[in-house]
Amino acid sequence: MASDPHPAPDASPTRQFWLMKSEPDEASIDHLKAAGTLPWTGVRNYQARNFMRDLMRLGDGVLFYHSSCPEPGIAGLAEVCSAAYPDATQFDPDSPYFDPKSTREQPRWLHVDVRFVRKTRLLSLADMKRDPALSEMRTLAPGNRLSITPVSAAEWAHLQRVLG
DNA sequence: GCCAACGTTGGC
């Protein structure tokens, strides 16, 4: 593996799993495939930030989900490949993610990097909703708006089978 | 473009 600019200090032996939403206009699974890795910038929700900052570990599994698009759903698999570090876009006045209240001394917003694993068939949101094995998925909970949600080991294993 | 649900902000 190439040198990692942001290695996690304490990769957990227990792998955890996440669903991460991205608008394909901004960053699709094809963008990730082409880039290899992407910095997960632009998260401006404290709960989602805290997942990345406090709970994500190197090698955690990621369901790459396309949101706010004609066919929302899971489009591929990825994995966490860095520890959390400050989001550069919060300091950039020209960025839509600029946060004037953040400082370099005490940055508000952090993110991890994510590495491409593989594309899958598109498992649509409708498919997910109709699968009883996914009925407890956090991302499907009524009113959920979090762009990053935990996925249970059972849900992950089930999805590996469903996605083929 | 609509709108429900939720998060954040800021006056008090």
Next chain:
DNA sequence: GCCAACGTTGGC
């Protein structure tokens, strides 16, 4: 600390 106003998310 309350809560109204406002902003954002994201499916439809």
